[in-house]
Amino acid sequence: MGKDSERTEMNDTPNGTAALVGDQIRVRMAPSPTGYLHIGGARTALFNWLFAKHHSGKFILRIDDTDMARSTDESMHEIYDALRWLGINWDEHYVQSERRSIYDGYVEKLLESGNAYHCYCTPEELEEIRTQARLDKQTRSYDGRCQHLSSEAVERFVAESRKPTVRIKMPDTPIRIDDIVLGSRVIDPATLEDEVIVRSNGMPNYNLTSIIDDAEIQITHVIRGTEHLNNTPKQIAIANALGLKVPQFAHIPLVLDSSGRKMSKRHHGDLVAVNRYREQGYLPEAMLNFVVRLGWSYDDKQEIFSLDELIEKFDIARIGKSGSVFDIKKLEWLNSHYINQLDIAARTDAVIPFWQKEGLLDDATEDRDRLESIVEAIGERLTTLQDIIPQTRYFFTNPDGYDPKAVKKWWGNSEEKRGKTSEILTTVLQILEEIPTFNLQTIEAAIWKYTDENNIKRVAAMQALRIALTGTSFGPSLFDIVVLLGRNETLKRIPKAIAHL
RNA sequence: GCCGCUAUCGUCUAGGGGUCAGGACAGAUGGUUCUCAGCCAUCAAACCGGGGUUCGAAUCCCCGUAGCGGUACCA
Numbered sequence: 306m307g308k309d310s311e312r313t314e315m316n317d318t319p320n321g322t323a324a325l326v327g328d329q330i331r332v333r334m335a336p337s338p339t340g341y342l343h344i345g346g347a348r349t350a351l352f353n354w355l356f357a358k359h360h361s362g363k364f365i366l367r368i369d370d371t372d373m374a375r376s377t378d379e380s381m382h383e384i385y386d387a388l389r390w391l392g393i394n395w396d397e398h399y400v401q402s403e404r405r406s407i408y409d410g411y412v413e414k415l416l417e418s419g420n421a422y423h424c425y426c427t428p429e430e431l432e433e434i435r436t437q438a439r440l441d442k443q444t445r446s447y448d449g450r451c452q453h454l455s456s457e458a459v460e461r462f463v464a465e466s467r468k469p470t471v472r473i474k475m476p477d478t479p480i481r482i483d484d485i486v487l488g489s490r491v492i493d494p495a496t497l498e499d500e501v502i503v504r505s506n507g508m509p510n511y512n513l514t515s516i517i518d519d520a521e522i523q524i525t526h527v528i529r530g531t532e533h534l535n536n537t538p539k540q541i542a543i544a545n546a547l548g549l550k551v552p553q554f555a556h557i558p559l560v561l562d563s564s565g566r567k568m569s570k571r572h573h574g575d576l577v578a579v580n581r582y583r584e585q586g587y588l589p590e591a592m593l594n595f596v597v598r599l600g601w602s603y604d605d606k607q608e609i610f611s612l613d614e615l616i617e618k619f620d621i622a623r624i625g626k627s628g629s630v631f632d633i634k635k636l637e638w639l640n641s642h643y644i645n646q647l648d649i650a651a652r653t654d655a656v657i658p659f660w661q662k663e664g665l666l667d668d669a670t671e672d673r674d675r676l677e678s679i680v681e682a683i684g685e686r687l688t689t690l691q692d693i694i695p696q697t698r699y700f701f702t703n704p705d706g707y708d709p710k711a712v713k714k715w716w717g718n719s720e721e722k723r724g725k726t727s728e729i730l731t732t733v734l735q736i737l738e739e740i741p742t743f744n745l746q747t748i749e750a751a752i753w754k755y756t757d758e759n760n761i762k763r764v765a766a767m768q769a770l771r772i773a774l775t776g777t778s779f780g781p782s783l784f785d786i787v788v789l790l791g792r793n794e795t796l797k798r799i800p801k802a803i804a805h806l
Numbered sequence: 807g808c809c810g811c812u813a814u815c816g817u818c819u820a821g822g823g824g825u826c827a828g829g830a831c832a833g834a835u836g837g838u839u840c841u842c843a844g845c846c847a848u849c850a851a852a853c854c855g856g857g858g859u860u861c862g863a864a865u866c867c868c869c870g871u872a873g874c875g876g877u878a879c880c881a
Contacts, residue, residue, distance in 0.1 A: 337881045372880055428879070435877090439807050446808090446877085470879050487811075496809055504879040511881050535810065535876045558812080565873060598818060598830095605820035605829050625819080628874070632817045635831045645844095686843045696843095715841090752840095767840035779842035 330362030331525050334395075335369045335515065338380040340570050342387035343577040344631060345530060345560045348596040352557060353528045354393045355597070355619035365522060366395035370402045371514050387579040391589045392612065399522060401514050408509040411517050411547055412471055412502065420546035421502065423469035424451040425462040445498040449474070452499070471503035473513075473543055480538040485526070485555035486624050492538040500539050516540035520549035528555045528621070531628075532567070555621055558600050559628040568631055582636075586659060586690025591640035599629040609642065641688045653680045656693045663694050665701040678789055682781040696780065700789060703798065704776025707805065711778035715768035716806060726769045727806045729761060733770055734799040743792045749784050773802030 332353040336346055357364040366388070370376035381400075388395070415421035426434070431447065438446035452474065454462075462469070475497040483489045502513040515536075519527060534556050544551045559567045568577045575581045582592060594610055601624050603610070610618070647655060653676050660666035666676075683696050698704075707716075716726045736751050737743075756766045771783050774790060787795050 335881085339881075369881065375880070424879090426879095431879085439877095442807055444808055468879095490810090492810090498877095501879050506879080508879085510879070515881085530875095531811065532875060533881085536881085556811090559875070561874080563817085567875070595818095600818090602819055608818090608830050627812050629819090630817055632831070635818065638831055641843095684843075685845095688843095711841090756840095762840095764840050771841065777842090781842085783840060 329525075330357060330360040331365060331523055332357050332362065332528055333365040333367050333519070333522065333524050335367040335518075335529075336384050337369045337372060337375070337511075338377060338384060339372070339375040340380055340383075341575070341578040341580050342384045343568065343570055344579065344596065345568055345577070346384075347387070347391060347393075347579050347592065348560060348599060349529060349557065350388060350393050351391070351593060351597055352601070352619075352621070352624070355615055356526065356528060356621050357396075358616040359619045362525070363396040364393075365397045365399070365524070367398070367518060367522070368400045368402075369511060369515065370400060371509055371511060373402065373508060376402070383580065387583070390583055391579070391593060397522070399518065401518065404514075404518070405509070407521060408514050408517055412509065412513070415473065415502075415543075415546060416471065418546070419474070421471050421473050422452050422499075423454075423459075424472045424499075424501070425454065425459070425467050425469045426451060427467065444496050447472075447498045449499050468505040470501045470505045472499040473502045473539070473546065475499055475539075475542055476545065480541050482537055482541065482554060484537075485553060485621055486558075487531075487534075487556055487626060497538060497542065502543065512536055512539050513543060516544045516549065516551075517547070519552050520544060520547075524552045526553045526555060528557060531556045531558055555624070557624055558626060560596075560599055561628045561630045563630055563632075565628070565630065567628075586687075586692065587636065587640050588643045588655075588690075590643045591636065594643070595636045595639050598635075599631070600625050600627075609639070637688045641685070644687050644690065645685050649677050649681050652687075653677045656680060656687075656690050659690050659693050660697075660701070663698075665694070665698065675789065682785040682789060684781060686781070699775040699777070700786075703801075704774075707772055707776050707802070708778060711768075711772050711776075715765070715772055715778060723806050727803055729766050729769055730773055730799055730803050730806075733766065734796065734803075737787075737792065737795060737799070743788075745784050745788050748787055770799075774798050 334346075334350040334353050336342065336350075342350075354364045356362070366385075368381055368384075370381070412421065416423075426447075434448070435446040438448075449472075451469075451472070475494060477494050479494055480492045480497075481489065482492065500512055501510060503509050518524075519540075537554055537556070541551055543549075562568050562573060566572065570577060579592065583589075590612070593612065593615070594608075597610065597615060597619075598608065601619075603618050603620075603623070644652065644655070653673075657666065657676070661668075679697055679700050680693075683693070686696055687693060717723050732755060733752065736755055737748065740747055740751055752766065753763065755761070756763050767783050768778060771780065771786070772778060774783075774786055774795065780786065790798070
C-alpha cells in the first residue's frame with residue numbers, strides 16, 4: 306500500500322472527481338479525525354473493506370472533518386497509520402474540509418427550492434425549546450418556527466447581527482429504509498425535525514456533507530455503526546430533496562464493553578485505541594481476526610481466518626443484529642495463536658523492538674543467534690510481544706531481586722530449609738564449575754545424577770536453581786536457560802543467590 | 807421524557823417448527839513435564855418472561871420486561 310498512501314498523504318488525489326464506475330461496488334469509511342482510530346472504527350473499516358474486496362469493488366477513505374473545532378491533523382495521520390498497520394488500504398481518499406464549495410452549491414439549491422430555510426434561533430432559545438418540548442412529552446423539539454418568519458423579524462435579527470443556521474425542511478411523507486442488516490422499516494415523518502445542515506458560521510454539518518459525498522463519490526453501500534441509524538432518515542430526506550441517489554445502508558451492531566455499553570473514547574480512553582494494542586504487542590492479524598468475529602461469523606467451526614480467507618468468505622448478510630462485547634481474553638488467545646504461527650526468525654524480528662524499547666538491547670550488536678535461541682526457548686509462552694520482557698529480562702541483566710512468593714515456596718522459609726537449599730545450590734555450583742563440557746546434555750546428566758543419587762527431588766533442586774538464575778519460578782526449560790546464560794554468568798549468579806539466602 | 811434498535815452458556819457465536827441446542831474463548835478438574843505456558847482428557851455452563859398459532863415453539867405472531875443507541879449549530 307506504500308505508494309498509494311504516500312500520495313494520499315500529500316493530498317494529490319483529485320477531490321470530487323471520482324471516475325465513473327458502473328455497477329461496481331463502492332464503499333467508504335468516514336472517520337472524523339478527532340482522536341485515534343478505535344476498535345469500533347477498525348471493525349467498520351474492516352467490514353467495508355472486506356465487502357469491497359469480496360466483490361472486487363473499491364474501498365474509499367473519507368475524512369469527515371467538518372467539525373473544525375475538534376478535528377486535528379495529528380489525529381488524521383494517526384488514523385492513516387493505524388489503518389495501514391492493519392493492512393486496510395484505500396483506493397481513493399477525500400477530505401471534506403477541502404470540498405466546501407461542493408456543499409455550498411447544494412445548500413444554495415436547497416434554499417432556492419424551498420427545501421431549506423434560515424433559522425435565527427440562538428442556542429439559548431433552542432435550549433429552551435428543547436426543555437419545554439421534553440416537559441410536554443413531545444416527539445420533536447424544534448417546531449420549524451423560523452420557516453415562517455416575517456421580513457420584519459428577519460430584518461430585526463439581521464440588525465442584531467444574528468447569524469442564521471440553515472435547516473432542512475423534513476418531508477411529511479414516510480421514509481423507508483431498507484437496511485441490509487436490520488431489514489426494512491418505515492419512519493414516521495412526524496418523528497423527524499428540521500435539522501440544522503449549515504452552522505451559523507457557514508460550515509456545513511455531517512448529515513448534509515455525508516449524504517452529498519456518498520452521492521458525489523458514488524458510494525453504493527454505506528456500512529456503519531448503528532449509532533447512525535437515527536441519522537439515516539434525515540440523510541435520505543436531504544438526498545431526496547436534492548434528487549440525489551441514495552446508497553444502500555447496512556447498520557452494524559455496536560462493540561460493547563463488558564457491562565454492555567458502547568465502547569467509546571470518552572468512557573474507555575485508550576482501551577479502545579487500536580494503537581494501544583499495537584504498542585502492547587498485538588499483531589494486526591489477531592486484531593483483524595478478533596474484530597471481524599464481533600458480530601459476524603462464517604459457520605459453527607471456524608474461528609481463525611487469514612485475511613485472504615476473510616475476503617473470500619465475508620458475507621455481509623451474516624452480520625448479526627445485536628451488539629457484541631469486547632472480550633480481551635479472546636483477543637489474547639488469537640494473539641498468541643498468531644505469534645506462535647510466526648517462525649523463530651520472524652518472531653525474533655517482532656520482539657526486538659520491545660527489547661530495545663525496554664533498554665535491554667542497544668542495537669544490532671547483540672548476537673542474532675543468541676536472540677533467536679532465547680525466543681526459541683520461550684516457545685509458546687507469549688500472549689503479546691510485550692510479554693517477551695518479563696519472560697526474558699534475566700537473559701540480559703542480573704535478576705534485580707527474587708520473587709518473594711517463589712522464594713518462600715522453593716527456597717523455604719525456615720532456617721533448616723534454607724540451609725538445605727544452600728547446600729543444594731553449592732553442590733550444583735560445584736558440579737557446573739567442574740563439568741568438562743558445558744552443554745545441555747552434560748549438564749542435564751550431571752544434575753540428575755546428583756539429585757537422584759542423593760535422593761533430592763528434581764523439582765526442588767531445579768526450582769531452587771531457577772530462582773537463583775532468573776529470580777522467578779516460571780519460564781522455559783532450566784537447562785536451556787543455563788546454556789543460554791553461559792558458564793560464566795551462571796557461575797556468577799549462583800553464589801549471589803546463596804549469599805542472599 | 808421522546809424516537810429507535812436488540813434479546814441462545816460469563817463472552818463471541820452456530821442452529822432456527824420435532825436436535826442429547828453445536829463450536830470457540832474464558833472457567834474448573836485430572837494427566838504429562840524441573841516450574842510456567844502448552845498439549846491431552848474430562849466437567850460445568852444458555853434459548854429474557856407471558857400469552858397465542860401448532861400435534862409440536864428456542865425457532866412464527868402479539869404483549870411485556872430488560873439492555874443499549876440516539877435525542878447538538880459532534881460525527
